[in-house]
Amino acid sequence: MSHPARSPQGSPPPPGSRFFAPILAGATLRERLVACLGALIGIGLTAFISGLFVKHAPDVPLIAAPVGASALLLFVIPSSPLAQPWSIVMGNTVSALVGVGVAQLVKDPLLASGLGVSLSIAAMSFTRSLHPPGAAVALTAALGGPAVAASGLLFPFVPVALNSLVLVALGIAFHRLSGRAYPHTAPPAPANTHRTQDPPAAARTGFQPTDIDAALEMLDETFDIDRGDLIRLLRQVELQTTARLHGALRCRDIMSRDVVSVGPDEEARRARFLLLDHNIRNLPVVGEDGRLQGSIGLRELADAVGPVGPAMSPAATASPDQPAASLVPSLTDGRTHAVVIVDAERRVLGLITQTDLLAALARTVPAKAETAGA
Structure with missing residues (x-):
């Protein structure tokens, strides 16, 4: 009795894959x-x-x-x-x-x-x-x-x-x-933007480069992949796993909705006052049409005079239905303190800060700890 071919993981191959079964990861x-x-x-x-x-x-x-x-x-x-x-x-x-x-x-x-x-x-x-x-x-x-x-x-x-x-x-x-990047350049390793000896926040948890070296030594094989790409792949796997484990928590569930913002023609001194008065680090810069144009923080406002428009920087954004855990890379890069939640037309719906995300993820820890100890 014959049996259908199975993938290396033991599951049946997807329909239509009999004549095209790629042996390289990511091939389509x-x-x-x-x-x-x-x-x-x-x-x-x-x-x-x-x-x-x-x-x-x-x-x-x-x-x-x-x-x-x-x-x-x-x-x-x-x-x-x-x-x-x-x-x-x-x-x-x-x-x-x-x-x-x-x-x-x-x-x-x-x-x-x-x-x-x-x-x-x-x-x-x-x-x-x-x-x-x-x-x-x-x-x-x-x-x-x-x-x-x-x-x-x-x-x-x-x-x-x-x-x-x-x-x-x-x-x-x-x-x-065709829209591909060639020659291929592996992304640089995360760097500490605060000019201290500590590793960047994203590199303090999870696997370390020394873990990759130890794993490669144990496997005793040579793989056709750049070491930088291997690190990037494993970081993405960590992110996908985190998003899956906390997939029920969406950005809309934890975002602040009463967003303090400024217009591009607002004076820099007014923006500095709002940051200090509300004890926040970033302000979305919103145009008259309600669409997000950028972001302004104390770093950009340090020497700014006149309108904030020329001093603003690109804003990190996300959609309201995006998993909240997917913001971890952005909010731990050492530069981004807040992610602006926008709709399809870039109208501001809310804001998620590092504190918002940390508080939300921390709520899931006791429940998982109790489940593990039961």
């Missing part, structure tokens, strides 16, 4: 279709543009075969450390140089192939340009063949480096047009 059918289009355009134009440079050397190949594998990484997983511009260009080029050098010194094809691949991995590792197709480039160069013979000692530069540079340039343009 749309992403794959975009990647296919990118590879079509990227490889086609790379061959065309490279051909313009070698049109007077008909024996030189338009494109090196391993560049196709580079296109896969570039368009399918552009956030991978192995798919960044330096890895693609330097990884392919230095590997081709290694392969050509091995071919010149070692005549035995079996030994040359092994040395070419292994030494290219070492060279890419030392130059921080690890790129899997680079090993294929080294193998191609070490074994020789018509493509290498036609280019001679220029093979690492034409077609390999040329192909790589053109492909990366096209990849950057394609990703920008």
